Amino acid sequence: MSGHSHWPEWIYIGVVVALLVWVGAEAWNLERLVEHVPEDAKVIKVTGQQWFWTFEHEDGTKEVGELHVKKGVPYKFEVTSTDVIHSFNIHDYVVLMDAVPGRINIVWFVPFDEGEFPIQCREYCGLIHYNMRGTLYVEDDA
Amino acid sequence: MVLELQKPRPIWYIMFSTHHTDIGLLYMILSLSALFMGGALALAIRLELFFPGAQIIADSMTFNRMFTVHGTTLIFLFILPFASGIGNYLVPIMIRYKDMAYPKLNAIAFWMIPPAFALVWLGFADFTWNAYAPYSVISAPGPAADMWIFGLKILGVSSILGAINFVVTILKCKHPDLPLSKAPLLAWSFLTSSLIILVAMPTFAAALLMLLTDRLGVSRFFDPAVGGDPIAYQHLFWFTFHPEVYVLVIPAIGFLYEIIPRFSRKPIFSHSSGVFAFVLLAIVSFASWAHHMYATGMSFTEKTVFMIGTLAAVPASAMHVFNFLATMWGGRIKFATPMMWAIGGIALFFSAGAGGVVNSAMPLDFISHDSYWVVGHFHLFVMGTIAFGSFGFLYYIFPYITGRMYSEKWGIAHFVLSFVGAVMVFFTQHVLGLYGMPRRVFDYPPIPEWIAMNQFITIGAMLLGIGAAIFLVNIIYSSAKGKPANMDDPWGLGGKYYYPYEAKNPHHSH
Ligand code: HEM
Ligand SMILES: [Cu+2]
Ligand SMILES: [Cu+2]
Numbered sequence: 001m002s003g004h005s006h007w008p009e010w011i012y013i014g015v016v017v018a019l020l021v022w023v024g025a026e027a028w029n030l031e032r033l034v035e036h037v038p039e040d041a042k043v044i045k046v047t048g049q050q051w052f053w054t055f056e057h058e059d060g061t062k063e064v065g066e067l068h069v070k071k072g073v074p075y076k077f078e079v080t081s082t083d084v085i086h087s088f089n090i091h092d093y094v095v096l097m098d099a100v101p102g103r104i105n106i107v108w109f110v111p112f113d114e115g116e117f118p119i120q121c122r123e124y125c126g127l128i129h130y131n132m133r134g135t136l137y138v139e140d141d142a
Numbered sequence: 143m144v145l146e147l148q149k150p151r152p153i154w155y156i157m158f159s160t161h162h163t164d165i166g167l168l169y170m171i172l173s174l175s176a177l178f179m180g181g182a183l184a185l186a187i188r189l190e191l192f193f194p195g196a197q198i199i200a201d202s203m204t205f206n207r208m209f210t211v212h213g214t215t216l217i218f219l220f221i222l223p224f225a226s227g228i229g230n231y232l233v234p235i236m237i238r239y240k241d242m243a244y245p246k247l248n249a250i251a252f253w254m255i256p257p258a259f260a261l262v263w264l265g266f267a268d269f270t271w272n273a274y275a276p277y278s279v280i281s282a283p284g285p286a287a288d289m290w291i292f293g294l295k296i297l298g299v300s301s302i303l304g305a306i307n308f309v310v311t312i313l314k315c316k317h318p319d320l321p322l323s324k325a326p327l328l329a330w331s332f333l334t335s336s337l338i339i340l341v342a343m344p345t346f347a348a349a350l351l352m353l354l355t356d357r358l359g360v361s362r363f364f365d366p367a368v369g370g371d372p373i374a375y376q377h378l379f380w381f382t383f384h385p386e387v388y389v390l391v392i393p394a395i396g397f398l399y400e401i402i403p404r405f406s407r408k409p410i411f412s413h414s415s416g417v418f419a420f421v422l423l424a425i426v427s428f429a430s431w432a433h434h435m436y437a438t439g440m441s442f443t444e445k446t447v448f449m450i451g452t453l454a455a456v457p458a459s460a461m462h463v464f465n466f467l468a469t470m471w472g473g474r475i476k477f478a479t480p481m482m483w484a485i486g487g488i489a490l491f492f493s494a495g496a497g498g499v500v501n502s503a504m505p506l507d508f509i510s511h512d513s514y515w516v517v518g519h520f521h522l523f524v525m526g527t528i529a530f531g532s533f534g535f536l537y538y539i540f541p542y543i544t545g546r547m548y549s550e551k552w553g554i555a556h557f558v559l560s561f562v563g564a565v566m567v568f569f570t571q572h573v574l575g576l577y578g579m580p581r582r583v584f585d586y587p588p589i590p591e592w593i594a595m596n597q598f599i600t601i602g603a604m605l606l607g608i609g610a611a612i613f614l615v616n617i618i619y620s621s622a623k624g625k626p627a628n629m630d631d632p633w634g635l636g637g638k639y640y641y642p643y644e645a646k647n648p649h650h651s652h
Contacts, residue, residue, distance in 0.1 A: 009412070009468070012460070013457055013460065013461065013464075020453045024449060024453050028449070028504075031445065031446075083276070083280070087437060087511075087512060089578075096508045096512075097437055100372060105438075106439075120578075121580070122512040122581075124582045125277060126268075130202055130584040130586070
């Protein structure tokens, strides 16, 4: 290397690496917690197909395009598809999981606010991808 | 031919030539045509999204075809050929050889591109530039999809041939007096990006064949009903295309390594750290491909491995940024057009990298994935860094190619409009993604924040469009009527211009 001093570069690289290690460690820890599905979570089977969502509750009742859940109850989604890849997304609850034919992917959440929240598809799936929408209704049982 | 002030020649002399500067010129002309065609699609997409509901585009299928061809065109027909153009022009000169190692192969690699261009545009496929299975197998309409597959196949072969040529030229044909370690960083950027192509490209080539045979019904690679796996396609795709994003960006970094020391009137802060960072990037670029697939249902361990692999690539990019800033530090900087683009490009490169770190952090990617955030993220790279570096370099090399000067005033106007436009468009797209808007949608629900942000983005895109129009007029007018350039020192920086322009047009001596 040329004659000038290189310590500023080393300090800078050190700071960058430290930041990256911090981001990585935090992300690792958070993801570990987020992926831990509670034992008592109720199962909802989610099926994507061109271009709508079907939901099947534990008691066998089915809903299309609408999903009714109870506030404060943990739910475990088993997500799959019957045709192409879709992505099941409730953005307000950071629920995002690809619906892949031949696979069952798991994602879970606890709704903590009453109200209506949009459900949408986040993976391109053709003609009506833009309108592959639904609504989540969170109701209070008490 | 207006493009050459010194010794004009008819255009077919250039078209049938195998000389590296002529092929370089052809690459540049083709890539700029692609830039304007793909850019026009982008403006149409933005106008469509100005309001919710259908605006100027008749139906969603047309819209889907437009963003597919937009992405394909700008990545494969603008960015890559533009870099090849500059590489052809300058790499042999920089390593002091009379031409590329294989001139005929060079011409063949170039002439494979126009037919591929035609296949992509005449087909107008709809399955996005990723062509994910099984949509691309069972749902995407032919013959558009098949034409895209053939087009990309041809482009892949062309890119491999070009890469072989660069590697052999640099390693085998360089002047014996020039040690490899002392070769200019622009030459190093072509060496490393070509090596990445050679390792990365074959898996996508395989994936394309598998798509084709699956579409023909003679195989079922991606069909889960018979034991195939659609996710396998994504691994094959991203094993090529995550490294490929570094193939796109490394030459642009090489451009900045030419411009910045020149206009700072100082040598590069550290040549060896630049070489080291290029080589490091080329290696670690292979450790992160599945960060595009966190949401496909990967296990916690897999996600962790690819997150670490992705973060590991950041220090190398950060070293380049340091090298740029340390070179400018204390220099007598001349803020001419090429330097303005370089500085703007560094600023956007830095922001883009910061957003990339957010995507790599697993839990955060479940917020950003396949939303407008990702669109903003990679456009800060492809437009903000790579296209900015390319524009800067085009202005830089313009006097060398044409013997004339471009208009400085309009060059700066192009830059200012583009910088403001890029910030308006791509930063806002990040925020729009946080608000949950998915990418690749023809229409969206009338949520007030979404409408406001979409309109702001479209206005920014119009600024980029106006800038591009100014650029087009400037280069066409200036190459015909611009002031003759002082070929030894076009910007009055003191010292000699790097490149011996006499190396061009060897045929004229006889
Ligand atoms: C060097 C230039 C870069 C380019 C040209 C680039 C380009 C891209 C492109 C085109 C995509 C979207 C692909 C698609 O789905 O269509 C993307 C996504 C992504 N990029 Fe980059 N990128 C670059 C650097 C980085 C860096 C430095 C990081 C991390 C530190 C990064 C992390 C990511 C991640 C994690 C995604 C996936 C986001 C998602 O889909 O959820 N990228 N990038
Ligand atoms: Cu979809
Ligand atoms: Cu990537």
